[in-house]
Amino acid sequence: EAEVAQSPRYKITEKSQAVAFWCDPISGHATLYWYRQILGQGPELLVQFQDESVVDDSQLPKDRFSAERLKGVDSTLKIQPAELGDSAMYLCASSLVSQGDSPLHFGNGTRLTVT
């Protein structure tokens, strides 16, 4: 079964440094999501792409976070500068379409630790 690929699996960085995460969705999936999951909480949507366009970034801290999906395929999420409170699991997901009944397929995530 096709999977959503994410890298790296783990990342440790010092505060004020820049960090980037990469995601390759399932082939043919038009919708791509980045979620942040703080320990003990449910995933929170950061940004949603439809092809190469951002359709929802209302919860993205735009002063330090950026996301792009230039060719409408893979995506990068960047944090600059990183803060201690950014320590979390960053999950990428994709779906075939952005319909309510289209399930999300998740990658295994990138666990970020900011020291």
Add this chain to the structure above:
Amino acid sequence: AQSVTQLDSQVPVFEEAPVELRCNYSSSVSVYLFWYVQYPNQGLQLLLKYLSGSTLVESINGFEAEFNKSQTSFHLRKPSVHISDTAEYFCAVSLLSGGYNKLIFGAGTRLAVHP
């Protein structure tokens, strides 16, 4: 605002006992409802979903959930749990926002099955 409430943060249970994980949502419109499961250090996997039709939906590994519109609930049940069911379970509702659907998650319930 639409929200999802999972009433129990942790549920300990003995192997082969029945279990119920509770989920309530707030919405004034028709919704799609989902349960996802997350094993340690992995992404989320779809367990089951309610889109329309029969209010009782089942998964391939013995879980079932019942959509109750009057009580705005979507509780997850299993008549006999296994050690391998130990995981975090997330209830989610699909929200239409700005012409696109996004998934809103509850805080999760950690199911711990003991021998």
